[in-house]
Amino acid sequence: MAGQAHPVSPLALPLPEMPPVPGVRVATGMAEIRYRxxxxxxxxxxxAGTTVAGVFTKNRCPGAPVEWSRAAxxxxxxxxxxxxxxxxxxxTGRAxxxxxxxxxxxxxxxxxxxxREIFLASTGVIGERLPTEKLVGALPKVFAAVAETGFEAAARAIMTTDTFPKxxxxxxxxxxxxxxIAGIAKGSGMIAPDMATMLSFLATDAKIPAPALQALLKKGCDRSFNCITVDSDTSTSDTVMLFATGAAKHPRVPAEGGAILKDxxxxxxEVLMDLALMVARDGEGAQKLIRIEVTGAVTARSAHRIAMSIANSPLVKTAIAGEDANWGRIVMAVGKAGEPADRDRLSIAVGGVWMAREGGVVDGYDxxxxxAHMKGREVEITVDIGLGRGKATVWTCDLTHGYIDINGSYRS
Amino acid sequence: MAGQAHPVSPLALPLPEMPPVPGVRVATGMAEIRYRxxxxxxxxxxxAGTTVAGVFTKNRCPGAPVEWSRAAxxxxxxxxxxxxxxxxxxxTGRAxxxxxxxxxxxxxxxxxxxxREIFLASTGVIGERLPTEKLVGALPKVFAAVAETGFEAAARAIMTTDTFPKxxxxxxxxxxxxxxIAGIAKGSGMIAPDMATMLSFLATDAKIPAPALQALLKKGCDRSFNCITVDSDTSTSDTVMLFATGAAKHPRVPAEGGAILKDxxxxxxEVLMDLALMVARDGEGAQKLIRIEVTGAVTARSAHRIAMSIANSPLVKTAIAGEDANWGRIVMAVGKAGEPADRDRLSIAVGGVWMAREGGVVDGYDxxxxxAHMKGREVEITVDIGLGRGKATVWTCDLTHGYIDINGSYRS
Structure with missing residues (x-):
């Protein structure tokens, strides 16, 4: 969570070309809040007329900007x-x-x-007062510079321990x-979003009533940001917001949305999933991206909990860092989730190869x-619980010395 | 979880002198199950007449020995x-x-x-068949050697990644x-006991009916083994058993126990707490023992959950490894527990010094x-939630490169 530079994640993806979103003017600037x-x-x-949707952290100790934006x-x-x-x-209390x-x-x-038409978000160190005068003093210059451009510079300005812009x-x-629809995100550590995620901002020139926009964003986040975890630690600042300027000329969208919004x-x-996977790819210390698919659980919710239990297990994540397809640790993580599971119906595959089936190692397992799969940058784990039809997919990264280096160093 | 030798934990304690427990005969031997x-x-x-109590893992994928002992x-x-x-x-399925x-x-x-009067426990690698003939073949020689001696050799024979006997x-x-009452324990990684713990075996010469013995053991484990965590991963083999031989001549203890068993x-x-803290002290890679006390929660259960959320947070544990009293990460971990908490009533102390009170850093905090406290081997964190009278104390260790070294290396 410190601000120093770290090597770019080996899982980094290039920032795509980002065209302007009609109606959205953007700028970046320096307030020297912490970095020089x-x-x-x-x-x-x-x-005027821009609608907004947002989802925020469920951490019970949220930051002041989260409370501001949630109210707004x-x-x-x-x-x-x-x-x-x-x-x-x-x-930071009343200050x-x-x-x-x-x-x-x-x-x-x-x-x-x-x-109340201004939305706020902040990311960085917790528990220190933000220098208000520096920030407020910088705003006239920053807003004077806003222009209808792409979000490249914006994606860089919101980074903390991120090693690449998203x-x-x-x-x-x-x-x-x-x-x-264009979006940017930041996030690398303290990633276990609960109904929201790190900071992510999306904008569109579509004209969509706020209730319909909110419903779409919530549903999309449940399938993307809420399906990634880096270290099981849910941030106090998680924020995803989507702004719709209405600059595009299309048929009127009803408040409840509906079929017209299918595409x-x-x-x-797709934008949300792209951004969420980039956050997982930039997990602190990450060397491998891990996809965990759980099928055959009693419900989709149960499948999600089991998948998250595997994704958050330090023993599974260190095994993958060590390129060890240690299915015993996966069994442990399935069992500790507390969800219905029957050891003797459980099957586990890594890289598409079934290693364990119905409670034991596959006969003649090679x-x-x-x-070979474990040596790659992307590792796929499939677990079939064998009880029902619930399924879920989540993504995480491995747990390496890099995570300890980044988070075990003193703040200053 | 591998079997190779690691440096002895800097938090290790010496094994106390262990007198024989009248009636208990013990022996150790070699079956070459995995180690040579x-x-x-x-x-x-x-x-004859020995009573027994036991608590076992709540992992939904328990090992075969856990199922055997639970039934017995x-x-x-x-x-x-x-x-x-x-x-x-x-x-390992039917095998x-x-x-x-x-x-x-x-x-x-x-x-x-x-x-059904024989109890079993096993610890080590998951998912590989235990060589039955080797084990069964070794039993006559092992049981021929049993003698009424202390448990020193027994404490060593049950170790896996443990760096010192407990x-x-x-x-x-x-x-x-x-x-x-004498007890031994093993445990170092995959430690987040849920109603039980790693392997621990206790014996006494008291004559106590099984129901009273069970009630005491369960209550004792809730306050000891269930209050430690190394890595949040709940083992599939957690087992604590207490055997009472009845060799001592004391007044009859009724089935329900009662006041006669107070001492x-x-x-x-005390034995359970000693053993539990030794397991935390031998946490994989541990350099510091961390005591986390939560007061002012709405209930004791809520306090325990908040304390465990702090104890299991990779960001809190790496901060302590880095000797950084990063209270922001503690705030995050309180909030992510999902228990009632009010950021603006929260107070946090480290080493007895209140750093944050009622939602912000203490004025003039030095x-x-x-x-100085963070540089020591034992770190104390106190969190007052400020809402009620629920309290709990848990213990954990820091998260260091040693944990990655031990668990990121290939099994063989």
Whole structure:
């Protein structure tokens, strides 16, 4: 969680070309909140009529910006977004709430809107006061620079221990009109999103009522960000927001959404999944991306819990770091999930090769193809519980010395 | 979880002098189950009338020996115990069950009792068949050697990745008569006991009916083994058993126990706590023992869950390895527990120094004494939730490169 540079993850993907989203103006700037000579403020300005959806951490000790944005979301309208990195403004008491109010008031003054139309997010160290004057003082210059450009610089300005910037773009049609969905994300450690994730911001030029937008975003996050984990630690700042400017000219979307948004939902889910997998790929110390598919559980929820139990097991993650297809540890992690499971019906495959079936090792099991699979950058684990039809897929990374290096070093 | 030697934990304690427990005959031997030239079988023989209590893992994929012993416990009587290390006989299907039956039958034949009076436990690698003939073949020689001696050799024979043997002894009086309670334990990784723990075996010469013995053991484990965690991974083999030979001459203890066992319960709890803390001190890679006390939660159960959330957080554990009193990560771990908590009432102390109170850092907080405390071998964290009167204390160890070294290396 420290701010120093780490080697780029071997699982990194290049940032795709990111076209502007009509209506969204974006800029980055320096407030020197924690880092020197690094952009640490990202701002967006939206046209009147922009709707917004958001999902936030379920951590019971959320940061002040999470509380601000959660409250602002009730209005369903957005005109501005201010994101800072280096200090998360979490566990900062009344001072933290005042920082949020002052920031929103200044942004609202500049943009000519209500403070409740300004959304906030911060990421970085917990428990230290965010230097309000530096941030508020930087806002006029940052907002003066907003322009309808792509999100490349924005993706970089929100990084903390991230080793590469994360972005994704898709187009979709609504009633025959093409719209764009673009998103960026940051996240590397303290990743075990619970109904939300690290910071991620998406924008579209579609015109979608806030209730429909919210329903799509929530459903999409459940299948993407809520299916990744790096270290089982749920952040106090997890935030995903989606802004819809309405700049595109397409048929009217009803408040409840519906069939007209089918292609939009497909594209949104793809953007969310791209971003979520990039966060897993940038897990602190990650050397391997791990896909865990659980089938045959009693329900989908049960399958998800079992998959997360495997994904969060330090013993499974260190075994994979050591390129050891240690199915015994997978059995342990299935059993500790507390979900219905019958050891004697359990089957386990790695890299598509069934190693264990119905409670024991497969007769004549040949480890050779599994050993070869384990040496790769992407490892696939499949577990069939053998009890029902519930299934789930989650992604994580391995647990390596790099994680200890990053998190065992002193903050300063 | 591999069998190779690791440096002795810097938190190790010496094995206390262990007197014989009247009535308990013990021996160790070599069956070469996995290790060469190392004792890997431990056996105990008990006189007729010995009662037994046991608590076992709640992992849903338990090992065959756990299932055997859990079933045998219904009789409440014990004449023999066979424990092996190197192979846990977990996820071994029908072959694993047959190994248990054959082992118990052979031990019963030698001791002249029923197979259901023989208790079994195994620890070691998961998913590989235990070589039944080697084990059964070794039993006559092992049982021929049993003698009424202390448990030093037994404590060594049940080790796997343990770096030091673990034992504890206390005396207690029952109706004016002195009795002895001696116990041994093994455990270092895959430690997050759920109603039980790693392998631990205790014996006493007291004469206590099985129902009273069971009640005391369960209560004692809840306060000791169930309050430690190394890596959040709950083993498939966790087993704690207590055997009472009845060799001591004290007034009759009723089936329901009661006041006559007050001092016995005190001594039993001390033995269990000693053993549990030794397991935490031998956590894989451990450099520091961490005590986490949570007060002011809405219930004791809620306090325990919050304490365990802190104890299992990789970010808290790596911060402590780095000697960083990073209270922000503690706030995160409190919040992610999902239990009632109010960020603005939360207070956090490290080494007895309150760093954060009521939602923010303490004014004029001086880090000096905390930094000094963090450099020691034992770290104390106190969290006051500020909501109620529920409290709990748990113990864990830090997360270091040693854990990755031990668990990221290939099994063979």
């Amino acid at each position: 000579a690094r952009e640490d403020v990202m701002a967006m300005a939206f046209p 979301l009730k209005g369903g309208k957005a005109r501005g977004l201010v994101v800072t990195s280096g200090n998360s403004n979490v566990f 933290g709430r005042e920082t949020c109010a002052r920031t929103a008031e200044e942004a609202a003054r500049i943009l000519g809107c209500k403070p 972005g994704a773009v898709r187009t979709a049609t609504i009633g025959g009109t093409t719209v764009t 939009f939902a497909r594209a949104l889910n 480890e050779t193809p599994v050993v | 030239a190392r004792e890997d079988v431990m056996a105990m023989a008990f006189p 416990l219904k009789g409440g009587k014990a004449r023999g115990l066979v424990v092996t290390s190197g192979n846990s006989n977990v996820f 694993g069950r047959e190994t248990c039956a054959r082992t118990a039958e052979e031990a019963a034949r030698i001791l002249g009792c029923k197979p 034992g504890a002894v206390r005396t207690a009086t029952i109706g004016g008569t002195t009795v002895t 016995f319960a005190r001594a039993l709890n 880090e000096t004494p905390v930094v």
